[in-house]
Amino acid sequence: MKQTNRTVEYLLEASEFNWEVKPGKTISAWGFNQQVPGPVLKAKQGDTLVVKLVNNLPEATMIHWHGIRLQATMDGTGEVQKPIEPGETFEYRFELPDAGTFWYHSHQNETVQMERGMYGGIVVEAENDPVLDNDRILLIDDMKLDENNDFKTDKALGRWMERHDGRQGSTCLINGKEAQTLHMHAGQMERWRIVNAASARYFKLSLDGKPFKVIATDGGLLEAPRTETELLITPGERYDIVVGPFKEWEVFHFETLAYNRMTFGKSKRQNYATVHVIESIPSIASLPERLTEIPDLAPRNAAVNRKVKMSVNPSLKHGLDFKVNGEMHCNDEPVFVGDLQVWEISNTSMMDHPFHLHGFFFQILEENGEAPQYKAWKDTYNLKPKSNIKIAWMPDNRPGRWMYHCHILEHHAAGMMANFEVIDRNAPVLPRQNHFHCHA
Numbered sequence: 001m002k003q004t005n006r007t008v009e010y011l012l013e014a015s016e017f018n019w020e021v022k023p024g025k026t027i028s029a030w031g032f033n034q035q036v037p038g039p040v041l042k043a044k045q046g047d048t049l050v051v052k053l054v055n056n057l058p059e060a061t062m063i064h065w066h067g068i069r070l071q072a073t074m075d076g077t078g079e080v081q082k083p084i085e086p087g088e089t090f091e092y093r094f095e096l097p098d099a100g101t102f103w104y105h106s107h108q109n110e111t112v113q114m115e116r117g118m119y120g121g122i123v124v125e126a127e128n129d130p131v132l133d134n135d136r137i138l139l140i141d142d143m144k145l146d147e148n149n150d151f152k153t154d155k156a157l158g159r160w161m162e163r164h165d166g167r168q169g170s171t172c173l174i175n176g177k178e179a180q181t182l183h184m185h186a187g188q189m190e191r192w193r194i195v196n197a198a199s200a201r202y203f204k205l206s207l208d209g210k211p212f213k214v215i216a217t218d219g220g221l222l223e224a225p226r227t228e229t230e231l232l233i234t235p236g237e238r239y240d241i242v243v244g245p246f247k248e249w250e251v252f253h254f255e256t257l258a259y260n261r262m263t264f265g266k267s268k269r270q271n272y273a274t275v276h277v278i279e280s281i282p283s284i285a286s287l288p289e290r291l292t293e294i295p296d297l298a299p300r301n302a303a304v305n306r307k308v309k310m311s312v313n314p315s316l317k318h319g320l321d322f323k324v325n326g327e328m329h330c331n332d333e334p335v336f337v338g339d340l341q342v343w344e345i346s347n348t349s350m351m352d353h354p355f356h357l358h359g360f361f362f363q364i365l366e367e368n369g370e371a372p373q374y375k376a377w378k379d380t381y382n383l384k385p386k387s388n389i390k391i392a393w394m395p396d397n398r399p400g401r402w403m404y405h406c407h408i409l410e411h412h413a414a415g416m417m418a419n420f421e422v423i424d425r426n427a428p429v430l431p432r433q434n435h436f437h438c439h440a
């Protein structure tokens with residue numbers, strides 16, 4: 001990591017405000033600096049990011065910095081900090097060791113706070129980033145509103161379905177706006193950093209079948225660009241794509257295709273934005289065939305040292321319980337700094353779940369016994385129904401309380417999560433005592 005010694009400071013004020021998602025359609029949003037999404041936080045690899053959060057909401061909040069390898073105390077979860085009460089201020093401060101597309105979002109009462117707009121993008125630039133003509137961040141979201149454009153509250157059956165499916169609505173947003181038009185110049189190649197900030201929606205990107213190049217994901221650049229015409233982006237995931245060059249006056253859609261994740265509500269093709277290609281201007285873009293090198297963390301046949309089971313089980317009390325290792329809100333065993341982790345994560349349920357690990361990137365060694373198609377650093381990865389993945393990750397020297405969970409917010413809230421501790425064997429202080437009582 002290059003040391004820049006720069007400090008980049010932002011002030012974020014969380015509050016309730018009116019937000020126009022399209023002309024004549026205004027919602028009562030919760031967000032940062034009176035905008036949905038919150039401001040894009042921009043920095044360079046190696047910078048220190050300082051964010052002062054002022055909470056002017058009617059309830060407590062805190063911010064999680066999704067994908068950033070920071071100190072445990074700055075992770076913004078109830079494991080490591082007290083909720084920031086109304087009227088209080090908290091200063092987050094951490095270094096940015098990795099370049100890429102990250103995001104920040106509330107990690108308190110998330111099914112309400114994130115649904116109402118409490119999220120924003122983070123762009124960390126690197127020296128070796130490919131040169132493109134333009135760089136945009138596109139945050140995908142959807143909101144479930146009633147006929148008065150209030151956030152819809154379901155009755156019994158609807159609530160039960162929302163618990164099962166996750167909350168999905170028909171107000172489809174890119175950067176907080178519905179049905180907007182994006183303009184781009186012909187002859188240009190642009191980097192689009194796409195973040196799925198939705199509660200539960202699986203976004204299967206299509207640009208009317210036009211090919212695009214995938215160049216990066218959660219933990220930064222891929223080794224080489226990959227040409228695709230469709231790309232599944234599950235909640236919490238990021239993908240950076242390069243689009244263009246297009247011809248003058250082309251028009252195409254930025255839309256999601258149907259993806260069946262075995263929910264009650266059936267997914268359908270939906271348009272999020274329309275892209276209008278305007279007059280041609282010269283390009284300075286150059287996309288190399290080789291973007292970076294990703295060293296292998298472990299061989300494919302590395303011995304598994306932990307099993308994690310994600311399951312959905314019938315429950316008398318809730319209808320369904322969402323569990324990790326047979327428990328709701330599991331407390332998993334600790335790991336030690338420097339001990340390579342090889343985890344087998346299985347999804348025994350009949351529906352998809354995006355697995356998210358806080359604070360560390362992992363590599364997929366196998367999915368259902370097969371090697372992955374390409375190497376990547378991930379912090380969120382979709383588990384299809386009745387499937388398993390084998391991942392490797394390294395707990396570097398950032399001891400403390402961490403967690404992993406399903407990134408469908410309603411599943412996380414319903415129990416599909418676990419806490420665990422990263423322990424430094426050489427630390428002078430003994431870790432706090434816990435009951436570790438869940439095993440796959």
Ligand SMILES: [Cu+2]
Binds near residue numbers: 352353408416
């Ligand atoms: Cu889930």
